[in-house]
Amino acid sequence: MAKSSYSKIDEYGFERPDNFNYEVYDSFMSKYIRVLTRRSLRWNTIKEGHYTKNNTLKRFIRKGIPSDRRVAVWMATSGADRLRNESPLTYQDLRKKVNNKALIETIQIDLPRTFPDNIYFTSHEYLPQQLFNVLATFSHQNTEVGYCQGLNYIAGLLLLATKSEEASFWLLKVLVEQLLPKYYIPSMSGLLTDLDVLNALIQKQEPILHRHIQNIGMPWALGTTKWFICLYSEVLPTETVLRIWDCLFNEGSKVLLRVAITLIKLHKQKILETTELSELIACFRDMRSHEGVIDCHQFMKDVFTLPGSFSSNSLDKLRIKHQK
Amino acid sequence: MANRTGTAQRPNGSTQGKICQFKLVLLGESAVGKSSLVLRFVKGQFHEYQESTIGAAFLTQTVCLDDTTVKFEIWDTAGQERYHSLAPMYYRGAQAAIVVYDITNQDTFGRAKTWVKELQRQASPTIVIALAGNKQDLANKRMVEFEEAQTYADENGLLFMETSAKTAMNVNDIFLAIAKKLPKNEQATAQGGSGQGRRLAEGDTGAKAAGNCCK
Numbered sequence: 001m002a003k004s005s006y007s008k009i010d011e012y013g014f015e016r017p018d019n020f021n022y023e024v025y026d027s028f029m030s031k032y033i034r035v036l037t038r039r040s041l042r043w044n045t046i047k048e049g050h051y052t053k054n055n056t057l058k059r060f061i062r063k064g065i066p067s068d069r070r071v072a073v074w075m076a077t078s079g080a081d082r083l084r085n086e087s088p089l090t091y092q093d094l095r096k097k098v099n100n101k102a103l104i105e106t107i108q109i110d111l112p113r114t115f116p117d118n119i120y121f122t123s124h125e126y127l128p129q130q131l132f133n134v135l136a137t138f139s140h141q142n143t144e145v146g147y148c149q150g151l152n153y154i155a156g157l158l159l160l161a162t163k164s165e166e167a168s169f170w171l172l173k174v175l176v177e178q179l180l181p182k183y184y185i186p187s188m189s190g191l192l193t194d195l196d197v198l199n200a201l202i203q204k205q206e207p208i209l210h211r212h213i214q215n216i217g218m219p220w221a222l223g224t225t226k227w228f229i230c231l232y233s234e235v236l237p238t239e240t241v242l243r244i245w246d247c248l249f250n251e252g253s254k255v256l257l258r259v260a261i262t263l264i265k266l267h268k269q270k271i272l273e274t275t276e277l278s279e280l281i282a283c284f285r286d287m288r289s290h291e292g293v294i295d296c297h298q299f300m301k302d303v304f305t306l307p308g309s310f311s312s313n314s315l316d317k318l319r320i321k322h323q324k
Numbered sequence: 325m326a327n328r329t330g331t332a333q334r335p336n337g338s339t340q341g342k343i344c345q346f347k348l349v350l351l352g353e354s355a356v357g358k359s360s361l362v363l364r365f366v367k368g369q370f371h372e373y374q375e376s377t378i379g380a381a382f383l384t385q386t387v388c389l390d391d392t393t394v395k396f397e398i399w400d401t402a403g404q405e406r407y408h409s410l411a412p413m414y415y416r417g418a419q420a421a422i423v424v425y426d427i428t429n430q431d432t433f434g435r436a437k438t439w440v441k442e443l444q445r446q447a448s449p450t451i452v453i454a455l456a457g458n459k460q461d462l463a464n465k466r467m468v469e470f471e472e473a474q475t476y477a478d479e480n481g482l483l484f485m486e487t488s489a490k491t492a493m494n495v496n497d498i499f500l501a502i503a504k505k506l507p508k509n510e511q512a513t514a515q516g517g518s519g520q521g522r523r524l525a526e527g528d529t530g531a532k533a534a535g536n537c538c539k
Contacts (some may be wrong), residue, residue: 116373225379
């Protein structure tokens with residue numbers, strides 16, 4: 001195999017997995033760089049700072065936000081800008097309210113356990129400090145949620161992607177308080193509901209696959225809790241995760257279920273070939289290495305086609321039906 | 325889960341001994357070292373900063389006891405209190421559990437007792453429970469006395485060891501002690517699936533004699 005021009009570390013400081021397929025990645029990137037250039041030119045037709053939600057913007061976002069515009073588009077489309085502008089207290093004011101000793105200790109324990117292999121987190125002391133500030137400020141101002149493990153990975157990736165502590169805070173706040181179901185409250189009821197919703201959707205769309213997984217005896221929660229809680233960070237390649245987040249901030253949490261169904265459909269054959277629990281779980285764990293997942297551009301096309309159409313309305317109904 | 329029974333055959337037809345498969349779950353407060361114990365047992369590795377487990381992880385490892393090969397299916401769970409609602413689906417049907425606390429933190433010992441109570445009430449009545457006082461390498465910062473934990477374990481019929489995932493102290497030993505205590509034939513317990521390990525035909529396991537296992 002020819003030596004890859006890509007390093008073992010991705011541009012966000014994450015080590016690529018041992019079984020990373022550089023050949024596939026090389027051939028994907030040679031195409032994707034042209035896509036990025038083309039998309040960047042197309043985005044020039046949208047004036048910076050003028051991100052009114054409409055179908056054109058939605059189409060543009062589904063094809064990927066250029067990285068230099070990402071923070072601004074995320075802030076505008078998610079409602080984080082509005083939250084910040086309407087808040088009587090600034091982020092700096094909120095940060096000063098951090099004083100709960102037990103909460104501080106809980107968060108501190110998780111700081112070195114967040115992305116311990118990421119070179120930016122291990123080599124820059126300011127990043128764990130910023131991570132602490134974002135998590136502690138968030139959990140003090142939202143006492144219903146407080147601190148839930150998993151938020152550390154989201155805040156961590158927000159910091160790496162936005163390079164702004166303040167933007168990371170508002171984006172985390174809008175995610176947890178407005179865009180996502182109640183995944184992180186102490187009962188985790190929103191998570192339990194979405195695990196059941198995913199189960200029901202797979203049962204309907206892929207009954208044979210569903211029965212196979214059931215026969216092997218894998219609880220859905222084992223394979224997929226992290227998908228919902230970490231919003232695919234720590235699960236899929238970083239570029240793919242950020243492309244998912246582009247749509248998550250603009251369109252809401254439905255895309256998380258679309259991604260879950262797409263992942264399972266892309267792995268249908270492989271899942272059906274497994275005969276025991278350890279193989280099946282390994283299959284779920286290694287989904288990040290699938291060619292169709294590394295190619296984030298094709299993957300996002302699949303996300304909006306493979307699961308078929310399901311309206312927000314029908315998702316709302318399913319969530320009510322499976323409410324915990 | 326159906327009981328599959330089998331006696332492994334060597335190529336020449338002689339009997340090699342039984343292969344038993346058991347489901348084992350790890351429970352305990354966040355950051356006491358559950359994932360580190362598993363990583364040490366399964367891969368012989370230790371990371372000073374182990375990523376926090378979200379949801380649960382699954383690994384397998386095999387140990388040999390006399391003529392029996394014991395394959396552990398290990399379910400490693402998230403420790404934070406709010407992930408508690410997911411725990412029953414992981415300890416359901418488990419034949420063994422390791423409840424872990426951190427010897428430098430009294431609160432984690434209290435939480436371990438809560439887990440033991442819950443298992444005694446909710447899990448299979450024949451479940452083998454081991455209590456692990458982890459981070460023994462930090463004994464100079466000890467907040468839970470060995471004798472206190474030993475007394476509690478004796479009163480509740482638990483296996484007990486202090487362990488260190490960092491130095492590997494007692495890590496294999498605690499899994500071996502559990503393997504010894506688990507029933508390895510159908511007659512030993514009533515009703516398969518709850519207290520009974522599955523006996524497998526050789527071809528079923530894919531198990532390789534690994535690390536600490538007999539060759």
